[in-house]
Amino acid sequence: MRMLWLILILVLGNTAGAQEEPASQPEDEVERLSLAALLIGDGNYERARGVLAAIDVDDPDVDRVRYHSLDGLVALNLDELSRAEAAFERALEAGREREEPPADVVWLYLAQARFGREDHAGTLEALDGADSETTDLPSVYLMRAQSHWQMGDLESAWQVLSKGAGRFPDRAGDFTRQQVHLLVEQGLYQEAAALGQRFMAQGEATANDALAIGNALREAGEYEQALSILESARLEDSDNVRLARVLAQTWLELDKVLPAADILHEAARLDPALMAEAAELYRRAGWLMQALTLNARVIDQSKKLKQRLAIFIELGRFDQAAGMESDLVRTGLLNEEDIRYALAYALFKTGRYEQAESHLARLTQDDLFRKANELRRAMEQCRDEPWLCT
Template identity: 40%
Template sequence: MKYLTARPIGHLMIVFILGYYCSIGWAADKKSQPTDFIELAAVMLKDGHSDRALIALQSVDLKDKKTDLVRFYTLQGLAYLNLNDFSAAKDSLQLAVKNGQKESVIFAYLAQAHYALKEYRDTIQSIDKAGEHASKANLITLKAQAYWHLKETAAAINTLDEGQRLYPKDFSFLRRKVFYFVELELYHEATQLGRQYLKRSKAAVEDYIAIGSALRLSKQYHEALDILEIARLQFPNNEVVAKQLAHTYLDLGKLNSAAFIFEQAALLNPDLQAEAAEIYRRAGRFHKALILNESISDQKVKLKQRLSILLALKQFERAANMESSLYRSGLLDDQEVRYALAYALFSSSRFPEANKHLDHLKDAELFRKGTELRRLMEICKTEPWQCT
């Protein structure tokens, strides 16, 4: 599920690279460097030009005993990591360690490469070797995610709990735990934690939507309503909240509630008028649907929906009189619309016109229905008393 993905690797890179350059001295002996290409690559990498850094490193003579291999492979690994070439990044960083890189931050970088390559056990092991860096919020999240992918759910949740303990004002751990509980089908706990997160974190509308949607997709409709109704009160003008709430009511079969929400949302976005009218139609409130249908701007949507409403109201003459409008809009290319019009004409005793439209039906099911209409028309001609 999307909400279980880790934070972008690029975000972690920025955090770690800045910390790396600001707080860690490379302690390089300039006499050991036959050229300045390594120094040039370091500057380019720091300035965000990872591709240029790799080009500079290509000019380094690795056979020269004076070459600082630790620094070379570290810089190369960081450059590859920045360019999302995770396999190459892992190889270079491991060579840096093999050649004597002692800085524990190297394992933080390795953890990112392993995670991107879905090597989750190696991710955890690298984080455990990252020393003080292992307690950084981003690495705690990465570790929890690695445990989660390994289906070690208790360890994943315990890791998030540790993150909460270390960073009590960072509510991302609590948020992620909500989605873990949803995935584990612990819906009651997920709802309780979700409410706690939304209350404590001064959550954005996106958080309400994400948690409500997760519960809805898990078919926990009443729990989803609890979250989305609160969101509707706090963000009355948010269209996505309105849609999610309306669709949750639809999932529960509460058509009138869903239609009303769409109707209210249409005051801000008239494009939603058609959905409101359609749901009212499905709910059997045909006159209400017809009123809303008048305001729909998309003529094809308006005419097609209007035809279906008039048929439901058994106002066959009005439906049949839509023929020219349906023709001008191109809707008669839709075989279902053409059959509906033919039915309206049949019900208005305009048999020749109905037959003309039935001649155009190619769809097997609609052709069968058309054949039945023709049979009924013949009965009406010979025994009109049966059609009154």
């Protein structure tokens, strides 16, 4: 919508030079309106509002169309949608009163305010108020389609999206993504996947297009279709970290942990923050040595130590797990009771029962408290019959 905003600023900023000023209008009122337009153009919305507040809008010589249009722009940019809608409506009413309609772009801003308020019928009404040349913008096509969609008129939404894709081929991805979402919403998953694949095959789609289409199918539970699109896109853009994350999540939702781990491992070379997630997935997949190798490269110390403790215990390296006690104290991780229990378990497995008991005594969570009692019984048995615990 930025282009519309610039058009309106130009229109409102040049009004003074385009019209003959009434002899009775004070020069400073004209200047204030021009100043407000300039301030809005520079993003100084609160200052613009202050300038507009100094204008006597009841003065019959004030350009009320221009005033209310600027007031609406300020409110719109401050996300005050109700106030913006009312201001643009007053601008249109003022134009009707003087039989000089304001610029058609005011209708578009009225539509934007109503769209933000989810008044979709009002949005369409406002869009129909502007001429076809003014509404010939990709953002307007998308707004109109979304409004039809939200009102349940899916056929009209589809027609608008198809027309927009043909009218603006360089923005075809925006329209196709919406069409895929529309098909998914109707449960037409095969059709959605086919449309996505056709669009991708044209060679004009970006990785972000594939990401949006694949994610829509994933959220609809169509994992195989999503994988087909996402894997193809990844071959074209292997450095797209967002694409890798969505692809990994899709594999996880199919309970395929190892492929997800491999994908995040590769993506971690671009985003080191993913190393911990990749290591955790390898741990879940049972690839413990690989998990331990990647854990050494995790930057976040808390994540690193928690993960390492779990890996050591799963590997049966209880001496190494018990040896982490000072690090766990230093980082404050023993404040987490599941970590404290894991350490106590490692101490028990290495025969350090008194140290284990000192940690078990500090557990308060119901589930861990029960586990602590079971561990105490095991320690008591080991004391009585040590040959059972060697």
